Amino acid sequence: MHDKFTEQEMTIAKDTDLPDLIASLGYHVKPIGRYHTLAEMDSIRIKNRRTWKRYSEGVGGDAITFLQHFQNMTFPDAVRYLLGFNGYIRDGPSTPTLPPVSPRVASKEPPPPFTLPERNTDHRRVFAYLRKRGIAPQVIRGFLEAGLLYESHPHHNCVFIGRDSSGEPAFATQRGTYDMGKKAFRGDVSGSDKTVAFPLGSAPDNPTLFVFEAPIDLMSYLTLNRHITSNALALCGLYDGALERYLKEHPHIRHITLCLDADHWGRKAVVELTAKYEGLGYTVDSQEPAQGKDWNEWLQKQSKPQERGR
Known part of the structure; x- marks a missing residue:
């Protein structure tokens, strides 16, 4: 029976990033302090990006129970769906297709429109933070001038803006510029379109696309490879909806280079995405950092990375 899951498979399913998963289902996820909630269900609290509780009903759990409760999925279908979402390949029944967001959990009011956070009067803290991370000043200035990055007010977060094919902002994700001894704040702006994520423009004479997990990793790669100025995409997670969209909007792209994280999840995603896109006729390879x-x-492990930007 293929419904018998291994301990590793159960761990992968339970450890699914809930804000990424829920946003991909069409809900509007928004951060509140150290937690996340949903515009459609403000009694929900998502803690540590892995567990949820809906206080109005006294129910909660992990990603599996979320799909069971709000998408009416069986336990096996929920686990299989989450394995596929996380880029894990297993034999057996195909990954189930989720129905649209259930009307019984939708708010009577329309979801909030996508609105960018308020801008700060300057970008000094964002610039200093990214320089501390080793990003070259030319790269930082290029993103600022292109309208892909700014500093928020009053929290001074990095705001990375994803623009759709018409150039309009459709996605934004934030990264804290200080952590005060704890992990820096990060999260997508409510109403963001995850199928846009964080793309750079595409040169019509360049058939190769570089794909990353996070905007800071994309900027780091551009610092290490100054000749690359376009044809790059940060998924802002491992959900590949933005990759599908980018390829549809830029049909001249025929080669994909996956530059995902060199951890268990990134490597699993490379296997899954390589199989998927080679099956669609693309050539796919991958690169990962040496350390x-x-x-x-x-x-940051490179010797004197700041000197490279001068």
């Missing part, structure tokens, strides 16, 4: 978990860790 560290991701491209920014590798950049």
